[in-house]
Amino acid sequence: MFLAFYTLIVFVATTLGASAGIGGGIIIKPAFDLLNQDELNIISFLSANAVFFMALYSSLKRLRGKAEKFDKPILLIIALSSIMGGFVGNEVFYYLFDYIDSNNLKSIQSIALCVIVVFLITYFTCYKKFKSLHLKSKLMMFIIGFLLGFVSSFLSIGGGPLNVALYTLLFGFSLKLSVAYSIATIFFAQGTQLINILLTQDISTYPLSYLLAIVPTAIAGGIVGQCIYKRLNDRAISIILSATMLVVLCMNVSNLIMSMD
Template sequence: MIGIIYFVVIVLANTIGAVSGMGGGVLIKPIFDFIGADSVMAVSFYSAVAVFTMSAVSTARQLISGRKFNWKIISWVSLGAVLGGILGNVIFEAILRWFSNEDIIQLIQIGVTVITLIFAFLYTKYDWKNFRFTSVTWYLACGLSLGFLASLLGIGGGPINVALLMFLFSLPIKEATGYSICTIFFSQLSKLITIALSTGFARYNLEMLLYVIPAAVIGGLIGARLSNIFPPQKVTTIFQIVIIIVLFINLYNGIKIIM
């Protein structure tokens, strides 16, 4: 039964995540936490697999459809995302060792996620000033920050990806969503490789991946299709609505833990 619930959640979350550039994990993580069927560690792993699969499918689908990318931005941001993803997973594992109480770990993740959600919403809502950095250093620093947060929070990418790419490089939202999905692919790839080389996958219920991976593929395909259809204003609206929904889910989860 839990597998079926996870399947439905991932299809819907990854469809929205592929359209908005958030990656789906920003919905998957808090909803799985709300369901409460698995540990924080397991939820972060399932979310990472789902978002990694979605990003691979969505990126491939967009390339096949003829979408053009600036490969200089992708290569350097993605390199930074790989390094940040490794660092984020190392810090996450350290937090797991430091705090035996999973509630504290969840509160840390929720707190940082809420901060990124508020920044992303205010940025897109009030059209803050953009920068137009073009140096490799900024691309690398951006990817490092995004990969670190994605891996640490277990949300894949989240709204901070799109907002920061627009903020630093003056990218239109539809371009930013494409680059965000590519960045998510590399950050989650590095997270999964780090897990494989350190703790391994034996501590997870891998049978759940029979639900997670097909759902992620379906969501990625639908989301990539819709991303090519929707105009920029529609993407911005979806982006902001999802932020509000996820913000309330995270706040509810946080209050529930504290109470």
């Protein structure tokens, strides 16, 4: 029964993720937490798989398509920094998972997500009023990529909206180009997280059979999301992001209240 709920959540989340650069995990993680059926490490594992395979499909589609042309040096910086940030974020998550109560860790994640989401709602509602800094520093790009990779892995959310907001605000990319770089960030960070789990954790303790439903659904969501993405302009992407963030904020507040009971 709950696998059906997981699958539906994954489809909706990855469809939005591929269409607006959300990544899906920022919806999947709090939605799975709200169901309260599995341990936090299992939820993080399932969310990471869904987001990774959605991002894999979306990245390959964009690289083969003609919609955006990646700047290869920038893409390389994003790849390296996201991999490093994803590794550190995963290490910090499992360190805390081993040494503090699961509800306390969930509270930390929920509080962090609430802060991020409030910022994102403000930004995407009024993003035209924010002046981009148009930073050109490769070092700053690396630092931001590292931080986004860390957040993506530690919170198991992909981090799409935060990626889009910071790439737009700091580097002056259009929303659509920021979506493309966001998906790349998610792909490298979540891929690093999954490899790290495979190498350091006993995966027999995870419900691997769930992946038979979740992974194809995530890819299907990526396909549908790509079709929607082609029909969106920057304003439409902004509306989708703002509305989604309101829902995510409500879920995270609910999770925070539940974890404190």
